[in-house]
Every structure is written in structure tokens, then in C-alpha cells.
Amino acid sequence: MDRKKKAQLVRHFTEAIPFSNALSMRLDELGEGDAVISMPHDDRFVGDPATGVIHGGAVSALMDTTGGAAVMSHPDAPVVTATLDLRIDYMRAATPGQRIVCRAECYHVTRSVAFMRAWAHDDDSDNPIATATGAFTADGGKTTDKSAGAPT
Amino acid sequence: MRRPEPVQVVKERRDAALAALVDRVPYIGFLGVHFDRRGDELTAVLPYTETLIGNPALPAIHGGVTASFLEVTSIIELGWVLLWEEIESGTRPIEDITPETLPRLPKTIDFTIDYLRSGLPRDAYARARINRSGRRYASVHVEAWQDNRTRLFAQATGHFLMPAGDG
Secondary structure, eight states, rough: OOOHHHHHHHHHHHHHHHHHHHHTTTEEEEEEEEEEEOOOOOOOGGETTTTTOHHHHHHHHHHHHHHHHHHHHHHHHHHHOEEEEEEEEEEEEOOSOOOOEEEEEEEEEOOEEEEEEEEEEETEEEESHHHHHHHHEOOOOOOOHHHHHOOO | OOOOOOHHHHHHHHHHHHHHHHHHOOOHHTTTOEEEEEEEEEEEEEOOOOOEEETTTEEEHHHHHHHHHHHHHHHHHHHHHHHHHHHTTTSSSSOOOTTTTTTTOOOOEEEEEEEEEEOSOOOOOEEEEEEOOOSEEEEEEEEEEESSSEEEEEEEEEEEEEEOOOO
């Protein structure tokens, strides 16, 4: 598949994810093995009403989506993937009202696994809110129990 | 000897405390998660809706939904244990449980999700177990399943910073 066609496919897939749309995510940049996706502040996504800070789970969803897009955009990875594991470290609370921007990089792909890391920040881009590392499937959906979703 | 409290009084107190804890978190309502209570045991329930989908081709629940569901379950379990102590020891009458007086929620330090199989388009359930809870830090393990309790579709371990107490 040529590069342009693959980028189009990944963009199309990423922009059609229902839960990412429910969180109002926006695909800002898509490279070859890296992606930037951002999410606005929304009172519905708040996890701690005492502070108005966005729930960690919403940040996790942003990290997972951006990581998946970075993996799919990698030249050596297929345009179908599933998360195997994801570790998120929370450095600080996101400032209420500010957009959360996540940058993910797929830094290695084997025949079956893609490895990625991601950073999220708000307006203070030098001071991350959270970082993540994850492993994603990269076998083109051959492992039916992970990727096909059919009950076995 | 004190007479045991009427069962209805006990149930109402516990249900009111749980509702106060859960209802104040907007993101829990956004996901549509609710909690079943049996004594002090909580089971988080995530009813399936189409907005939870991450891969429409399969279809499968978004990995971020699974992560959110597991993290919500962990935080509520930690908050519930703190609150249970207060309402059951009699130090805090249920009338005093308001959004302002509820214990502050724990903060996530890190959270590691293990995706075991894809989340199917149906309801999901989760239960958290607190493996260690100190004054400042807590370690929680949480499991999620759909049709079969023994066939987990995801599990996670997280560390949490506990809210500062009075002492």
C-alpha cells in the first residue's frame, strides 16, 4: 500500500471511532509512526468535582487512541491493531478548562508487536500531565482471539 | 445491650452513602457506569451502548473505555472503604454525608491495563481488590469480565495517592 493511501486509511479509521468522537477528540497530526490527538475540556469528563480536573480514565482513552493511531501509521505495521497493554503514569492534574494534547510515537515494530510511548500535556507543554507506554498487536489481525472479537 | 438496627435503616444508609460517592463524579455518569452493592462488596456495571465502541469493524469496546471502567472501579472502591468506615463506625451520621463532607477521592499515580481479549458489544462488570492501603499510598488490582466471571477480558493494577486525613 502506498504511503498516501495508508495515511488516508488511518486518518479515516481514527476519525470514525465512536468513543473517541464521544470525547470530542481531534486528530491534529499524523506522521509515519507518530500522531498527535487532542481533547477539549468538558465538564462531563470531570473526575474530581472538588477540583474540576478531568478524570484519568478520559486521559487514558486519549493516550490509547493516539497510541493506536501512531502504531497504524507506522510503515511496518498493519492498519489493524489492538492494545495488549498500556501503562499510564500521572504526573499532575490537567488544568481545568485547557485542551489536553497527546503525542504518541511508535518506536519499534516486530512481526507481531508494536511498541509505543506517549506524552500528554495542556497549555504548559513543558510540564507533562501524563506519560504512557504500551504494546499493541501488529500481526494484521491473525490472532483471532485478540483482534477478531469473535467468541471462541 | 443495644438492639440491632432495623435492616431497612442499614440498607438505606449504605445505599445513600454509595450514591453520594458515585453521583458526584460526572465522568462516571458520562460512561453510564453504576455500582451493585452486596454488603460492603461492590460490582461496577458498564451497560453496553454504541458510543463505547473503539473498533466499529469488529465491533469491540474502545481500549480507553476499558481503561476508564477499571480506573473508575478502583477509585470508587478506595473511596467506598474510607466512607464505609465513617458511616458504619457511627462517627458520621448519614445526614452529614454531603458532597462537601465526603472524603476526598484518591488520586491515580500509575495504572497498568492488561487487555486479555477484546471487549464484546455487551455489558461488562468489574470488581477491585485493595492489596495494600497505607496512610499515603494504596495498591489496587481490578478485574473485568463480560459473560463469564472466570473469563476476564481485562485486568489492571494501579497505585493511588490517598487523600490526607485529619491526623
